[in-house]
Amino acid sequence: MSASTERHENAVARYFEAWNEREPEARAKAVAAVWTTDGSYTDPFSDARGHEQIAAVIAGAHEQFPGFAFRLTGAVDGHHHTARFSWELVSEADGSAPVAGSDVITLDADGRVEAVLGFVDRMPGGA
Numbered sequence: 001m002s003a004s005t006e007r008h009e010n011a012v013a014r015y016f017e018a019w020n021e022r023e024p025e026a027r028a029k030a031v032a033a034v035w036t037t038d039g040s041y042t043d044p045f046s047d048a049r050g051h052e053q054i055a056a057v058i059a060g061a062h063e064q065f066p067g068f069a070f071r072l073t074g075a076v077d078g079h080h081h082t083a084r085f086s087w088e089l090v091s092e093a094d095g096s097a098p099v100a101g102s103d104v105i106t107l108d109a110d111g112r113v114e115a116v117l118g119f120v121d122r123m124p125g126g127a
Helices: 003-020 024-034 051-064
Strands: 035-043 046-049 068-079 082-091 099-107 113-122
Touching (some): 003 024, 003 068, 003 082, 024 035, 046 051
Parallel strands (some): 035 113
Antiparallel strands (some): 082 099
8 A cells, every 4th residue: 555545545534433423522523633624525415614514514414314324335546635435324223325425535735634525326315
């Protein structure tokens, strides 16, 4: 694994830790550790900037899908300051994954996320 690949994989691992944190205070700390102060998160349903707004988007996902966790599917593909990866939102009760997508992230020189562009590939009809 190259240093560049390791950098991208480490950033994505921290990203999933933030998304899977259920406790609000710990989530806020995880978001602050992952994103730059003015970092952003944009997907078809959200356009958030800054730690507080990003943490609120993550909290909303937990409210909409209680008992689910995000997991990486496949490998992280990255170069320079950009990485892309796919994910699923998996039920801890039965292993189903009704939501899936792909994200593209931009990192700063320290490996913190500056921007996320999220794409949803699979979503239940009523969500």
